Amino acid sequence: MSRYSDCVPERTTTTKAGRPRSERARSAVLHAADDLLVEIGYADLTMKAIAERAGVGRQTVYRWWATKAEVLFEATTYDAAKELASEPSGDARADVVAYLERVEVFLACSDAGAAYKALVAAAQQDAAVADLMRASDPLIDSAHAIVDALGQDTVQVPARQAVSLLVGPEVLDAFTDVGERAGAGERADAFLRAVRSPAQDPTETLRSGEQPP
Amino acid sequence: MSRYSDCVPERTTTTKAGRPRSERARSAVLHAADDLLVEIGYADLTMKAIAERAGVGRQTVYRWWATKAEVLFEATTYDAAKELASEPSGDARADVVAYLERVEVFLACSDAGAAYKALVAAAQQDAAVADLMRASDPLIDSAHAIVDALGQDTVQVPARQAVSLLVGPEVLDAFTDVGERAGAGERADAFLRAVRSPAQDPTETLRSGEQPP
Amino acid sequence: MSRYSDCVPERTTTTKAGRPRSERARSAVLHAADDLLVEIGYADLTMKAIAERAGVGRQTVYRWWATKAEVLFEATTYDAAKELASEPSGDARADVVAYLERVEVFLACSDAGAAYKALVAAAQQDAAVADLMRASDPLIDSAHAIVDALGQDTVQVPARQAVSLLVGPEVLDAFTDVGERAGAGERADAFLRAVRSPAQDPTETLRSGEQPP
Amino acid sequence: MSRYSDCVPERTTTTKAGRPRSERARSAVLHAADDLLVEIGYADLTMKAIAERAGVGRQTVYRWWATKAEVLFEATTYDAAKELASEPSGDARADVVAYLERVEVFLACSDAGAAYKALVAAAQQDAAVADLMRASDPLIDSAHAIVDALGQDTVQVPARQAVSLLVGPEVLDAFTDVGERAGAGERADAFLRAVRSPAQDPTETLRSGEQPP
DNA sequence: TTTTAATCGAGACGGTACGTCGAGTCTTGAC
DNA sequence: GTCAAGACTCGACGTACCGTCTCGATTAAAA
Secondary structure: OOHHHHHOOOOOOOOOOOOOOOHHHHHHHHHHHHHHHHHHHHHHOOHHHHHHHHOOOHHHHHHHOOOHHHHHHHHHHHHHHHHHOOOOOOOHHHHHHHHHHHHHHHHHOOHHHHHHHHHHHHHOOOHHHHHHHHHOOHHHHHHHHHHHHHHHHHOOOOHHHHHHHHHHHHHHHHHOOOOOOOOHHHHHHHHHHHOOOOOOOHHHHOOOOOOOO | OOHHHHHOOOOOOOOOOOOOOOHHHHHHHHHHHHHHHHHHOOOOOOHHHHHHHHOOOHHHHHHHOOOHHHHHHHHHHHHHHHHHOOOOOOOHHHHHHHHHHHHHHHHHOOHHHHHHHHHHHHHOOOHHHHHHHHHOOHHHHHHHHHHHHHHHHHOOOOHHHHHHHHHHHHHHHHHOOOOOOOOHHHHHHHHHHHOOOOOOOOOOOOOOOOOOO | OOHHHHHOOOOOOOOOOOOOOOHHHHHHHHHHHHHHHHHHOOOOOOHHHHHHHHOOOHHHHHHHOOOHHHHHHHHHHHHHHHHHOOOOOOOHHHHHHHHHHHHHHHHHOOHHHHHHHHHHHHHOOOHHHHHHHHHOOHHHHHHHHHHHHHHHHHOOOOHHHHHHHHHHHHHHHHHOOOOOOOOHHHHHHHHHHHOOOOOOOHHHHOOOOOOOO | OOHHHHHOOOOOOOOOOOOOOOHHHHHHHHHHHHHHHHHHHHHHOOHHHHHHHHOOOHHHHHHHOOOHHHHHHHHHHHHHHHHHOOOOOOOHHHHHHHHHHHHHHHHHOOHHHHHHHHHHHHHOOOHHHHHHHHHOOHHHHHHHHHHHHHHHHHOOOOHHHHHHHHHHHHHHHHHOOOOOOOOHHHHHHHHHHHOOOOOOOHHHHOOOOOOOO
16 A cells, blocks of 8 residues: 555646545555456456456546556566666676576566566557556666676676676576576576677687687 | 468368368468458457458357467468578578578568567467467577587587577567667677587686687 | 437436436437337347447447347337227227227237237247236236226126236237237127126026026 | 157158158157257257257258248147147037136146247247248137037137137236136136127127116 | 269358447546 | 546457358169
């Protein structure tokens, strides 16, 4: 009832006329969306069900959110970001391993992770959701933070490519629910090898099949 | 009208009683699904529309496919596999580069790729679709073929992990439609670095085939 | 647009929450059912067609009526009752003749009569309709009114039996569309003979075949 | 399995080429229709269900009967006629009473009676069924037989009107399932009074309320 | 003995109505 | 001006039956 109260988006300074927006209704909707996602899944989630579960008029939901994806986005991103936040130690490999473990738990087990996957899926077929996610994607953002923290000595490729190398394999495995998957340690090592500069060290520029002199 | 005729699922030896399944209806449905996906997108695609476009009774669609995802799966996987098929040359890097270029075109531009992304998204919320995709995922399968072709000298990590490293970044970028993305060459190099043996040699910098001094 | 407004069933004193029922939708449905019955007959009448003709959502019809029979019942009984209403003169036979003529026209020609026959037929196979008709059957009710008006001097059998004697033959003829049928005068005479007390007058108790002394 | 074998309609003398009609299929369909009518009622009875219950191809049913009403008509009329057949004694009143009792049982309890009511109802909305019933209506026919047997001394009105007077009240009561109904004796007496000559005896022409001099 | 032709079972075909559900919108009175 | 309630139009859902249409397999008279 209070978790959602710290990131209220509106609340302009110029107090408007009429009845003010009900904070009770807002957080009830977000909680209802949260709960229903866990209980019945994204596909069966409906605006109608959200409103009813929240004890709120249907119009009230539509007044503030256009689609179920928007509701879920607002209900989830904050939690997702919190679950993926990193506390950097000095050790690069240890940080990457810890992060990848957190990502795996997030994608495989967490409620917020389930919502995240649903949102990514929804973004494929709804441009509005795609815009939301492009503006603020908790997974991409957290990966960016890790990559930035590693520094240019460790990450010698463009940041955005490094992000893809860091979480791309995780996301693929999560979306194709593969059976046997690599551990966080192996993934971290592969990532660290991949982001080693292609140009810094001349021996690194060799093409496969070429022989060093 | 004949593209779908080469992967007909039935045709048992023991001739069954009753009117035989209409090949005309089958391929009309698959083509209709194909066309409609391109025209209106997956979200707005309906079984009703598929049936009407195909000039087919609604029940005829439901008789053979349970959901629009199943129709699309049958309509698409063959094309997808064809688009992603590789003609191995001897050069490892060249093969990887060529493959990644094909994957990028597939995911970003191709109709089959659009269908593929829709199916991956649908699999997140429908277990039946997930089963289909797990059994036969054209992208994963083609990546496996590439990894196997590269051989254990080049790929020194488990095959499944290599698959994730090969196409994971591509899939992530496709699903989060990032703006500036790395070229196929850079991606290929990063991949080749990543799959270099993690444990063989403590120095880790050895190239496959190279001998330590 | 106004004929159905004089028998609105709801209108509770305690104003209820939510959007009030649309009188426009209600009467549009009733008129549509009326018209379609005449145009295409009861068997081909569908809820879908009623809704479309009325320019109303299908759900709106189902919200207030469970079956096409219920719609037709509400659309018709008022008219039927009006067509069968009697203006009693003093003359018993004249009243009966006039009533039977009205009944014949009602059953043979009137739109309301066609609906009535359809409802009686429907009641044979749908208990809900049977309940409606048992509660308020315009033909039976009007016949009861006639029988009551005749008084116990003329009608010397139980009222309900008299009703059956009065309209039973009419209904049978209407349902088995016989060719040559008796005129209202003959039917009235037969009715009046039939309802003469079996016990009042000793000469009336004679068994057929017996001879009066 | 043999009840229906005594009224086979076809079997022309000119033997036709090709496989002859299967008597097994024919009686299986009629029995299936019979049974299903009792079990699920006329409204829910379908051609599909009849065929399946009979273990017969759907086309085989449609080849010989156009509608479920036709099947039921053939399956039922023979039984109905048998249930309503009269064995005339000499006593007019006794014969009428016995007949009316049989009619009441037929309409209220008998399976054949249920089918008969369903057919009468169906005839209201299907001209083909109406034609069948007009050609051979077991109730009307049996009533005609009774009226004819009574002779012109007892029945002094046109035969067809007498038929209506005899079974009209019964049919009305059966179709409007009235609660308290008259006994067969009272009905018989009322009928016998009603069919007494309208014009033969001048005292019969008296208006109700008038007093004979 | 071999046609030949109509029937049989089975079941897929293109249609259409069913009754339900969710989508968004609109209209109340109350706050 | 927002709130809850709930009725509104719209259209897809998945199911059922319609009546028709192939199929291969019988079956008996005709050739």
